[in-house]
Amino acid sequence: MTDNKNQNKQHSGPKLNDQMLIRREKLEKIRALGVEPYGQKFDWDHHAADIRKEAETLEKEETHVRIAGRIMIRRGQGKTAFCVLRDQSGDIQVYFKRDELPENEWALFKLVDIGDILGIEGTVFTTHTGELTVRVIHFTMLSKSLRPLPEKWHGLTDKEQRYRQRYLDLIMNPEVRETFVKRAAMMSAIRKWYTDHGFLEVETPVLQPLYGGANAKPFTTHFNALDMTMYLRIAPELYLKRLLVGGYERIFEITRNFRNEGMDTRHNPEFTAIETYQAYGDIEDVINQTEQIVAACAMASYGSMKFTYEDTEIDVTPPWPRLTMAEAVKKYTGEDFDACQTIEEARAIADKLHVEYGEFDGFGKILSECFDAYVEEHLIQPVHITKHPIEVSPLSKLDTKDPRYTIRFESYIYGRELANGFSELNDPIDQRKRFELQVEERKHGDDEAHPIDEDFLTALEYGMPPTGGLGIGLDRLFMLMTNSASIRDVLLFPAMKPETALEKKTAREAEELAKAEDNEPIDFSKVEIEPLFKDYVDFDTFSKSDFRAVKVKSCEAVPKSKKLLKFVLDDGTGEDRIILSGIHAYYEPEDLVGKTLIAIVNLPPRKMMGIDSCGMLLSAVHHEEGEEKLNLLMVDRHIPAGAKLY
Secondary structure: OHHHHHHHHOOOOOOOOHHHHHHHHHHHHHHHOOOOOOOOOOOOOOOHHHHHHOHHHHHHOOOEEEEEEEEEEEEOOOOEEEEEEEEOOEEEEEEEEHHHOOHHHHHHHOOOOOOOEEEEEEEEEEOOOOOEEEEEEEEEEEEOOOOOOOHHHOOOOOHHHHHHOHHHHHHHOHHHHHHHHHHHHHHHHHHHHHHHOOOEEOOOOOEEOOOOOOOOOOOEEEEOOOOEEEEEOOOOHHHHHHHHHOOOOEEEEEEEEEOOOOOEOOEOOEEEEEEEEEEOOOHHHHHHHHHHHHHHHHHHHHOOOEEEEOOEEEEOOOOOOEEEHHHHHHHHHOOOHHHOOOHHHHHHHHHHHOOOOOOOOOHHHHHHHHHHHHOHHHOOOOEEEEOOEHHHOOOEOEOOOOOOEEOEEEEEEOOEEEEEEEEEOOOHHHHHHHHHHHHHHHHOOOOOOOOOOHHHHHHHHOOOOOEEEEEEEHHHHHHHHOOOOOHHHHOOOOOOOOOOHHHHHHHHHHHHHHHHHHOOOOOOOOEEOOOOOOOOOOHHHHHOOOEEEEEEEEEEEOOOOOOOEEEEEEOOOOOEEEEEEOOOOOOOHHHOOOOEEEEEOOOOOEEEOOEEEOOEEOEEEEEEOOEEEEEEOEOOOOOOOOOEOO
């Protein structure tokens, strides 16, 4: 006993509670019996579901069955005991009786806890209460559980904690496991549809020297062997189109994409998507694909085209209705963008609707923002939104009838975008112009616009056939098909902020390592700085700007805005100051709470997304390899709120 205590005392991990100490003592007792508590291969021949299905025959013929799984319930302390064993197919009752087990196995059974994994051989019978049961003839210990399971899930009810400890979530909640079984079935149905229709599955690089194929902010890393900056892909599009140039006609890729953006119930920085390309096709082909794929997933999950999501019946039976983006905005706001002849008219509509837009945003950007703000939430039943503006569609063909728009669609169900596709742009000259427009957008503050991919343009110059292209966010689709409220419900291991002391310690150590690397000399040779102003400003004019230290009391993303964060600030006056800042691409709101920032506080209020923004937070901005970088000015926390800067 002393040795065990000493061994437990030397344990270097988290502090052990009484139950954990007892289980470690049992571990040593098991070894004292000559049994290895972490056993070897076990040849099972039945799952719990198999036994239930074949019960009558198995019981009649007294067939020996071999099953393996985790003990979830244990009843009885005398010469008999009933347990519930759970494997991947479900639960089955097992019966242990002292007189029917070898002496050493009964001694071992007395050391079995809830949570232990056992291999069992026995026969099937039905108890007098009608419960199908396996009578244990022999069993072996396969894995000793050193931590007690939550009792009926008490102590682990927090949804966030269930995401963090998904292994426990899966152990305790069979319905969660079923979600991921359905996900696998839908993934299989998708692959089958494409292979049955002559599509070839391919793989393209995750690490890319240039990012593109979508409007998004990438994750950046450094490729040591080549001494160059690389990006985790935001989309595989430009590589897949290179394969079309090379001669493949029907291709698809089920891929993990990475976008360094915000997180919410519908967004995770790492997500699964499928992209498909059909040479000699067009938008009609990929609209058909979308409807067929969603229908296939519905059949795989429900065996029907109709199902219920959050108490709303959804019918995905093809064909789905269509609306142009401008028609949709008109339907839900009464404002007609199609009738706009000038940018001023478009801005007037946005002002009327209290929709933010940038100084350099054109007609298309403004229309798109109004759509996001007023339309998406109303698109409950399946619908295709067509004719997207050219400014937000750099890779799709122009609508020859109205060059403000492109031959593009997005599919929506329950207010969520599920699919995006278009007749692909294959004119290399037009494509270059679109890329150059994206570069201009970046210069004007759109950090999601992507750089020019010269190699892709070279490939286009060799000729790419007319093509229909499609991208579907599979995680969102699986949310819909499993009646899941959050994207994290359909991800086995969603991204989570460190919470426990051990997680925080691990994160701190990783951060310290990163900081140590940061202390190395920084190469500023690729940094582009705006030239200094040549015009002088007199001191009196400068002093009219009131620069103050402000402390962030709270910070949150502004609903229906991709860029804006809403800051509630202590400016030393005793009243909260609200400032909105378009920096969500660079910071997550929770990371800014408690920081001390610098603001100009005597600017006139500016209404943004219907909210008065009273001031401006100061940031440092530069460009590096064509990408805009932004850092909020943060100062020492000892500086009090309201301190004036001179």
